[in-house]
Amino acid sequence: MPYELYYWPSIQGRGEFIRLALEEAGAAYVDVARESGGMPKMMKLMQDRGLATPPYAPPILKSGKLVIAQTANILLYLGPRHDLVPKAEAGRLWAHQLQLTIADLVKEAHDTHHPVASGLYYDEQKKEAKKATEQFLDTRAPKYLGYFERLLDRKNARFLIGGRVTYPDLSLFQIVEGMTYAFPNAMKKLARRHPKVMAHAERIAARPRIKAYLASDRRIPFNEDGIFRHYPELDAR
Amino acid sequence: MPYELYYWPSIQGRGEFIRLALEEAGAAYVDVARESGGMPKMMKLMQDRGLATPPYAPPILKSGKLVIAQTANILLYLGPRHDLVPKAEAGRLWAHQLQLTIADLVKEAHDTHHPVASGLYYDEQKKEAKKATEQFLDTRAPKYLGYFERLLDRKNARFLIGGRVTYPDLSLFQIVEGMTYAFPNAMKKLARRHPKVMAHAERIAARPRIKAYLASDRRIPFNEDGIFRHYPELDAR
Numbered sequence: 210m211p212y213e214l215y216y217w218p219s220i221q222g223r224g225e226f227i228r229l230a231l232e233e234a235g236a237a238y239v240d241v242a243r244e245s246g247g248m249p250k251m252m253k254l255m256q257d258r259g260l261a262t263p264p265y266a267p268p269i270l271k272s273g274k275l276v277i278a279q280t281a282n283i284l285l286y287l288g289p290r291h292d293l294v295p296k297a298e299a300g301r302l303w304a305h306q307l308q309l310t311i312a313d314l315v316k317e318a319h320d321t322h323h324p325v326a327s328g329l330y331y332d333e334q335k336k337e338a339k340k341a342t343e344q345f346l347d348t349r350a351p352k353y354l355g356y357f358e359r360l361l362d363r364k365n366a367r368f369l370i371g372g373r374v375t376y377p378d379l380s381l382f383q384i385v386e387g388m389t390y391a392f393p394n395a396m397k398k399l400a401r402r403h404p405k406v407m408a409h410a411e412r413i414a415a416r417p418r419i420k421a422y423l424a425s426d427r428r429i430p431f432n433e434d435g436i437f438r439h440y441p442e443l444d445a446r
Numbered sequence: 447m448p449y450e451l452y453y454w455p456s457i458q459g460r461g462e463f464i465r466l467a468l469e470e471a472g473a474a475y476v477d478v479a480r481e482s483g484g485m486p487k488m489m490k491l492m493q494d495r496g497l498a499t500p501p502y503a504p505p506i507l508k509s510g511k512l513v514i515a516q517t518a519n520i521l522l523y524l525g526p527r528h529d530l531v532p533k534a535e536a537g538r539l540w541a542h543q544l545q546l547t548i549a550d551l552v553k554e555a556h557d558t559h560h561p562v563a564s565g566l567y568y569d570e571q572k573k574e575a576k577k578a579t580e581q582f583l584d585t586r587a588p589k590y591l592g593y594f595e596r597l598l599d600r601k602n603a604r605f606l607i608g609g610r611v612t613y614p615d616l617s618l619f620q621i622v623e624g625m626t627y628a629f630p631n632a633m634k635k636l637a638r639r640h641p642k643v644m645a646h647a648e649r650i651a652a653r654p655r656i657k658a659y660l661a662s663d664r665r666i667p668f669n670e671d672g673i674f675r676h677y678p679e680l681d682a683r
Contacts, residue, residue, distance in 0.1 A: 258596070262540045265547045265593050277539050279546035281518075286539055302514050302523055303499045309516035310502045316553060324561045325574060326581035337562060337574050344563035356502050359495070 211237035213271035215251045218242040220435035221383075221428075223280045223315070224268040229379040230284055232422040234291035240427065281308045284376045293376045300370060307360075307369055307377035314353045314384060318391070319436045321345045321443065331433075331440070342443040346395045350388065354403045357381055361405035367412065374416070381406070382413035387437030395445035448474035450508035452488045455479040457672035458620075458665075460517045460552070461505040466616040467521055469659040471528035477664065518545045521613045530613045537607060544597075544606055544614035551590045551621060555628070556673045558582045558680065568670075568677070579680040583632045587625065591640045594618055598642035604649065611653070618643070619650035624674030632682035 212231065216224030218240075231238045242251045254260075254269060254276075264278030270286070277283050285305055288294035294304045319327075324341035325334040360369055368378050385406060389396045400407050413419055422428055431437055449468065453461030455477075468475045479488045491497075491506060491513075501515030507523070514520050522542055525531035531541045556564075561578035562571040597606055605615050622643060626633045637644045650656055659665055668674055 262536075262543065263593075263597070264543070265550075265590075275536055275539070277543065279543045282539060282543045282546055285522075285542065299499075299512055302512070302519060305522065306499065306501070306514065306516045306519045309519055313502075313553075316550075320557070320561075324557075325578045326585070328581060328585050337577075340574075341562045344565060348563070348565050353502075356500075360500070 210273060211239050213239050213241050215241050215254055215269040215271070216267045218248065219429065219432070221387075221431060221437075222268075222435050225383055225429075226280050226376075226380045227268050227270065227283050227287075228427070229383060229419065229422075230287050230291070230293055230376050232427075233374065233379055233416065233418050234287070234293060235418055236287075236291060281305065281312050284308055284380075288376050293374065293379075295370060295375070304370060304375045304377055308380060310353070310356070311377060311380045311384060314349075315436060317345060317349050317353075318384075318387065321391075322438050322440060331438075335442075338440075338443060342392075346392060346399075346445060350395075350399060351402070354399060354406055357409075358403045358405050361409050366405075368409070374413070378409070378413060379419070382410045382419075385410035387431070390431040391437040391439050392444045393439070398445070447510060448476050450476050450478050452478050452491055452506040452508070453504045455485065456666065456669070458624075458668060458674075459505075459672050462620055462666075463517050463548075463613075463617045464505050464507065464520050464524075465664070466620060466656065466659075467524050467528070467530055467613050469664075470611065470616055470653065470655050471524070471530060472655055473524075473528060518542065518549050521545055521617075525613050530611065530616075532607060532612070541607060541612045541614055545617060547590070547593070548614060548617045548621060551586075552673060554582060554586050554590075555621075555624065558628075559675050559677060568675075572679075575677075575680060579629075583629060583636075583682060587632070587636060588639070591636060591643055594646075595640045595642050598646050603642075605646070611650070615646070615650055616656070619647045619656075622647035624668070627668040628674040628676050629681045630676070635682070 214224065214227055214231070216222065241247045251267070255264065260276055262276050264276070268280055268283060269276060269278045270283045277286055288301065288304060294301050321342040322331050322338050323334065324337045331338065360366065365372065368374050369381065414423065433439065451461065451464055451468070453459065478484045492501065497513055499513050501513065505517055505520060506513060506515045507520045514523055525538065525541060531538045558579040559568050559575050560571065561574045568575065597603065602609065605611050606618065651660065670676065
């Protein structure tokens with residue numbers, strides 16, 4: 210039985226971190242809300258008061274009888290099933306630690322355009338967004354990227370953990386993709402300072418299944434409803 | 447060998463979610479940075495480029511040779527060792543899902559006083575903080591608390607998962623404590639609407655080990671350097 214992924218059908222968003230893992234694994238899955246009649250099915254799942262494990266929000270993964278939510282938690286589940294984490298507990302914890310650090314970065318990247326409230330429009334917090342984005346690009350993004358640069362600067366580190374791809378590698382790739390879309394000017398400068406992170410992202414993009422996925426219409430283009438939004442007024446000059 | 451917890455010594459912060467689990471478990475641990483000479487020891491650990499699993503930020507738990515960071519990841523590790531999660535995989539995923547949802551709430555609660563940037567002072571973003579807090583108290587806090595209220599409104603739900611305490615129960619208690627400290631006026635209203643969440647918090651506070659911990663000087667008082675800060679101008683009137 211294929212996995213069922215439930216996520217907003219018009220954005221990459223947090224669902225993309227799951228999609229990338231499923232694609233790299235070559236796993237059979239249905240992106241439910243993108244199918245005909247899928248959105249009502251997702252809304253029904255989200256409002257199902259009879260569920261043993263009701264999700265607070267998408268992404269949600271159905272795997273047989275299991276209903277799992279929270280991006281990093283879904284990856285925690287998928288990792289060992291698709292050889293996307295080390296076998297030993299210490300390695301799994303390390304992978305999850307990296308994923309949760311990436312999740313923190315994702316939230317901060319999102320909040321650049323929604324610093325006051327996710328429930329208000331961007332236009333209602335444009336001035337604050339300008340200030341927040343400056344801070345993010347000047348201090349936070351370099352701190353996170355510098356952290357990953359140091360990890361990838363270790364001996365023979367083609368990937369974050371040893372010599373093989375794990376799920377945080379796919380997520381770090383998505384960060385680079387998103388930042389490059391949202392902040393092309395700022396990323397030019399950041400890319401020069403983080404060559405290992407950039408080379409790592411190219412390495413991920415070149416993996417056969419990821420490459421095929423990115424070229425397919427299963428990959429939703431970036432847009433101004435997602436986490437990474439390109440508002441030229443927020444980017445560095 | 448006791449666990450070593452590394453966290454900022456003057457705040458509850460994210461370290462408190464770990465402290466509560468260790469205390470409920472009756473586990474032997476050293477709160478390293480609160481010991482004499484502990485802060486330099488923590489800074490050394492954070493800057494140790496030779497670590498196999500370098501943390502991005504505290505809290506950090508040392509358990510034998512393991513060095514684990516990220517709050518929810520540390521709880522993922524501690525849970526099964528101290529009977530603070532169900533034994534089956536499905537139950538463990540459910541506990542972690544709840545923990546990650548609580549982590550999202552914690553971040554949003556923190557950002558009420560630091561909506562523009564965590565690196566700027568509160569005084570530099572007071573106006574934005576007022577706007578962000580209003581939104582948080584009006585829409586986000588009720589959404590999260592409503593979610594937990596529904597979980598605790600299920601048949602015989604003394605705790606979030608079945609009839610026994612798991613680590614997200616301790617974290618949810620900490621949320622109620624923090625919100626009550628930061629927003630006493632707003633919480634009066636929220637408490638009326640979420641009686642199960644409030645009763646649950648009292649149930650946790652009354653557990654012998656938690657009660658002893660809260661009365662001890664191991665529990666750092668809330669203050670205006672932590673996640674939950676009481677700025678009267680931000681609270682509801």
